[in-house]
Amino acid sequence: MSQHIDQASLLAWFAEHQRDLPWRTLSDPWPILLSEILLQQTQVSRGVVFWQRLFDRYPTIQSMAESTEEEVLYLWQGAGYYSRARRLFQLSKVVCSPVENGGFGGVLPTAAAQLESLPGIGPYTAAAVASIAHGESIACVDGNVKRVMARQKSIKQPSEKEVQQWADDVLWQPDAGAWNQAVMELGATICTPKSPRCSICPVIESCTGTTTPDQYPAPKVRKKKRIDLMCILRIDANGMPELEQRDDSGILAGMWGPPLAETFDIEGMEYLGEIQHVLSHRDMHIKVWRSECEQGVDPSSVPLSSLDVKLLALADLH
Numbered sequence: 153m154s155q156h157i158d159q160a161s162l163l164a165w166f167a168e169h170q171r172d173l174p175w176r177t178l179s180d181p182w183p184i185l186l187s188e189i190l191l192q193q194t195q196v197s198r199g200v201v202f203w204q205r206l207f208d209r210y211p212t213i214q215s216m217a218e219s220t221e222e223e224v225l226y227l228w229q230g231a232g233y234y235s236r237a238r239r240l241f242q243l244s245k246v247v248c249s250p251v252e253n254g255g256f257g258g259v260l261p262t263a264a265a266q267l268e269s270l271p272g273i274g275p276y277t278a279a280a281v282a283s284i285a286h287g288e289s290i291a292c293v294d295g296n297v298k299r300v301m302a303r304q305k306s307i308k309q310p311s312e313k314e315v316q317q318w319a320d321d322v323l324w325q326p327d328a329g330a331w332n333q334a335v336m337e338l339g340a341t342i343c344t345p346k347s348p349r350c351s352i353c354p355v356i357e358s359c360t361g362t363t364t365p366d367q368y369p370a371p372k373v374r375k376k377k378r379i380d381l382m383c384i385l386r387i388d389a390n391g392m393p394e395l396e397q398r399d400d401s402g403i404l405a406g407m408w409g410p411p412l413a414e415t416f417d418i419e420g421m422e423y424l425g426e427i428q429h430v431l432s433h434r435d436m437h438i439k440v441w442r443s444e445c446e447q448g449v450d451p452s453s454v455p456l457s458s459l460d461v462k463l464l465a466l467a468d469l470h
């Protein structure tokens with residue numbers, strides 16, 4: 153029979169053992185929002201580096217709104233999932249628009265429901281920012297929370313509704329921000345996907361999955377989709393490659409790189425090799441050829457994704 157989760161133990165553990173992350177000392181919602189958007193799809197160790205780079209350049213939402221999408225993308229280079237950067241820039245513009253024009257006069261809304269109306273903000277990010285920066289009594293659900301819930305209740309495939317219900321039920325109302333962070337921190341550092349450290353877990357008493365935690369939640373078998381593409385590196389007499397801005401959709405939206413397509417006429421071109429680029433749902437294989445062009449672009453002057461850096465490296469261009 154499961155017991156109620158020991159909120160006091162988890163909060164005490166979090167107060168003592170939480171990781172030292174730079175935004176945790178700040179109460180301003182802007183740096184907190186920045187951290188939540190970055191950490192959605194970037195590991196914490198790399199997320200900290202990108203967060204610092206962006207926060208140094210954009211200490212306020214106004215400073216981003218006065219910048220350009222190109223510069224935001226430039227600073228986001230290497231963090232991946234570039235549509236996040238573009239939506240964050242759009243968000244800064246919306247928030248900094250005058251109220252009479254449908255904006256927020258430069259002030260990020262405080263309520264989760266209003267935050268969710270902004271570009272790029274889903275229920276998780278809205279709940280995280282509203283609870284951490286403003287103390288709104290609302291539970292966050294992310295992959296860490298789902299794992300802790302599945303193990304606490306020994307449920308192999310909990311539905312989103314079940315996880316949300318559990319998160320709502322266990323929420324510590326007096327400080328929802330600290331509580332949400334504590335549950336997520338537990339999932340990130342103790343109740344980890346592989347080899348959870350149950351012997352030092354502050355909420356082992358209420359956990360019914362502790363003898364076989366690896367079974368919860370049951371892993372989803374999801375095969376990565378293989379994508380085969382071709383790339384032509386056209387290089388000018390000064391060693392500068394032809395680069396184009398990617399179109400508005402897809403994971404590379406707005407970034408720059410050499411032409412990519414499913415097929416090109418490659419007759420007479422020099423074959424340089426193949427690169428593989430693995431993303432969460434995709435396994436990209438790109439064969440690269442070299443050719444010439446009249447006028448290239450200096451790669452350091454435009455935002456490049458990690459994929460494009462790899463492509464240029466095949467011709468020693470980056």
Ligand code: SF4
Nearest residue numbers: 303343350353359365
């Ligand atoms: S006891 Fe183990 S499985 Fe249960 S919540 Fe703690 S770390 Fe996770």
